[in-house]
Amino acid sequence: MPVPPRLRRLTTAALPVLAAVALTACNNAAYPNSIFHNHTEFNREVGTLFKILIYLGTAVFIFVEGLLLYVLFRYRRRSESDRPEHVHGNTTLEILWTAIPALILAFIAVPTVRTIFSTQAKARGDALQVEVIGHQWWWEFRYPQYKVTTADELYLPVGRTVNFSLKTQDVLHSFWVPQLGGKRDLITNHTNFLWFTPDSIGVAALNGMCVEYCGASHANMRFKTFTVTPAEFEQWAAHQASPAAYGAIAPAAPAGAAPATGAAPAATPAVATADTTKRGASVSAAPGAPAQVAADTGAAAATVQQAGYVSYPREKLPAWTIPKTPTPAGLTFNTALVGNADRGLKLLSTGQGGCVGCHMIAGNPVMMGVIGPNLTHVASRTTIAAGLYPNDAKHLALWIKNARMMKPGVIMPTLGKGQYDPVTKAVVPMGLTDEQIADIVAYLQALK
Ligand code: HEC
Ligand SMILES: [Cu+2]
Numbered sequence: 539m540p541v542p543p544r545l546r547r548l549t550t551a552a553l554p555v556l557a558a559v560a561l562t563a564c565n566n567a568a569y570p571n572s573i574f575h576n577h578t579e580f581n582r583e584v585g586t587l588f589k590i591l592i593y594l595g596t597a598v599f600i601f602v603e604g605l606l607l608y609v610l611f612r613y614r615r616r617s618e619s620d621r622p623e624h625v626h627g628n629t630t631l632e633i634l635w636t637a638i639p640a641l642i643l644a645f646i647a648v649p650t651v652r653t654i655f656s657t658q659a660k661a662r663g664d665a666l667q668v669e670v671i672g673h674q675w676w677w678e679f680r681y682p683q684y685k686v687t688t689a690d691e692l693y694l695p696v697g698r699t700v701n702f703s704l705k706t707q708d709v710l711h712s713f714w715v716p717q718l719g720g721k722r723d724l725i726t727n728h729t730n731f732l733w734f735t736p737d738s739i740g741v742a743a744l745n746g747m748c749v750e751y752c753g754a755s756h757a758n759m760r761f762k763t764f765t766v767t768p769a770e771f772e773q774w775a776a777h778q779a780s781p782a783a784y785g786a787i788a789p790a791a792p793a794g795a796a797p798a799t800g801a802a803p804a805a806t807p808a809v810a811t812a813d814t815t816k817r818g819a820s821v822s823a824a825p826g827a828p829a830q831v832a833a834d835t836g837a838a839a840a841t842v843q844q845a846g847y848v849s850y851p852r853e854k855l856p857a858w859t860i861p862k863t864p865t866p867a868g869l870t871f872n873t874a875l876v877g878n879a880d881r882g883l884k885l886l887s888t889g890q891g892g893c894v895g896c897h898m899i900a901g902n903p904v905m906m907g908v909i910g911p912n913l914t915h916v917a918s919r920t921t922i923a924a925g926l927y928p929n930d931a932k933h934l935a936l937w938i939k940n941a942r943m944m945k946p947g948v949i950m951p952t953l954g955k956g957q958y959d960p961v962t963k964a965v966v967p968m969g970l971t972d973e974q975i976a977d978i979v980a981y982l983q984a985l986k
Contacts, residue, residue: 672711689911760925786901882981
C-alpha cells in the first residue's frame with residue numbers, strides 16, 4: 539500500500555522533533571541540566587523506574603487510542619436514519635476493564651515501592667557527610683569530617699557514598715543536581731537527608747540549583763559540583779581546611795583535617811611582604827583572565843604547589859560552565875587600577891566596608907562573620923554569588939561596589955562610594971573608592 543502524501547509529510551515533520559529529543563538525552567554540553575545523564579545509583583534507579591513507566595504508559599496509550607479510533611471509525615453514523623443500538627451492561631467487559639488496570643497498577647507498584655524504599659533508606663555509616671545549608675540566595679556546604687566550610691561549590695570523591703543533611707537558615711529551598719539525583723527540600727527547623735554515590739570522574743562542574751521558589755533571587759541560587767578522584771578530594775579538603783593562603787597571621791595545623799595529605803597548610807609561612815606587591819600587581823594586571831591568575835607565581839601559588847590538587851583547574855572548565863550573566867547597565871569599574879593585596883588585607887582587617895560582620899577568613903582573626911559565604915579560599919572557586927558571575931577581578935570588583943545591583947535583594951550591602959543602593963533607595967555617601975575595591979580584590983584573589 540503506498541504511503542499517503544499527508545502521512546509522509548507528517549513523518550518528515552516528526553523526525554527533527556524526535557532527533558531533538560534524542561539529542562537532549564545525549565549532549566552534555568548543550569543540555570547540562572538533563573536528567574538523562576546518570577552518574578549515581580540513585581539516578582539510575584529512578585531512571586529505570588521512569589523507563590518502565592514510560593514504556594508501559596506508551597503501550598497502554600497506543601492500545602487505548604487505537605481502540606478509540608477504531609470504534610469511532612467502525613461505528614460511525616452512516617446515514618441520517620442510523621440510530622445507535624441500546625446496550626444494558628456487559629459483565630465480562632466490566633470485569634475486564636477493572637481487572638486489567640488493577641493488574642497494571644500492581645505490576646508497577648513493585649518497582650515503584652522498591653525504589654522509594656531504597657532511595658529513602660538511611661545512608662551507609664561510612665558515608666562522606668556533607669551539611670547543606672540554604673541561605674537566601676546561596677549554598678553553604680560543610681564537611682564536618684574534614685572541618686571544611688565552603689560555599690556554592692561541592693567537591694565529591696567518586697565511588698564514595700555522600701550523605702547530605704539538608705537544612706535552611708531562612709525560608710524553604712530545594713537541593714537538586716539533575717545528573718546526580720535529588721531533588722529534596724530544605725525545610726525550616728527540620729533536617730532532610732539525601733544520599734548517593736557519584737560514579738563518574740571528569741563530568742566537570744555539574745549544575746545544581748534551588749528548585750523551590752525562595753524569593754527575589756531564587757533563580758540566582760545555583761551551585762556547581764565537581765566529581766573528583768578520592769586522592770584529589772583528600773587534597774582539596776585538606777587545603778580547604780587550612781587557614782587562608784595569604785596573610786594568615788597565625789598559621790596553625792588544621793585541627794582534625796585529613797591526616798594523609800594536609801602537609802602544606804601547616805607549613806604555610808607568614809606572608810613575605812616582598813611578594814605582596816608583586817602579587818597585587820600581577821593580579822590586577824589580568825582583570826577577567828582567571829587562567830593567568832591561576833598561573834601566577836606568588837607566595838600563594840607556592841603554597842598551592844605544595845598542597846597538590848587545590849581546585850578544579852580553571853583552564854579545563856568547559857565553556858558552558860562559565861556564567862555569562864550580563865552586568866547591570868551603568869555599573870562600571872576602572873579595570874586599569876592596580877590593586878595591592880596587602881593594602882586590601884589591611885582594609886578588611888580594619889573593618890572597612892563592614893565585611894568583618896558577615897564574612898569569615900580563617901587565619902584572619904577579625905574576619906569572623908557567619909552571615910555571608912566563607913571567604914577563606916574564595917579564589918579557589920570558579921564563580922561568585924551562587925554561580926551568577928565568573929570569579930574574576932572585574933566581577934569581584936563590581937560585586938563589592940554594588941552587590942545589590944548585581945543580584946536583586948541580597949543582604950550584602952551596596953558598598954561603593956556614591957553608588958545607588960536599590961534596597962535602601964539611597965546613595966552610599968561614605969563607601970569604598972575604586973582604588974580601595976581594587977586592593978580588596980587583589981587580596982581576595984590571593985585567597986586560593
Ligand atoms: C551584611 C552582610 C555582608 C557584608 C557587610 C558584606 N557581605 Fe559579602 N556577602 C554577603 C552575603 C549574604 C553574600 C552572598 C550573596 C549571594 O550570593 O546571594 C556575600 C557574598 C560575597 C562574595 C561572593 C562570595 C562567593 O563565594 O560567592 C564576596 C567576594 C564578598 N561577599 C565580599 C565582601 C567584601 C569584600 C565585603 C566588605 C567590603 C563584604 N562582602 C561585605 C554578606 C555581606
Ligand atoms: Cu532557594
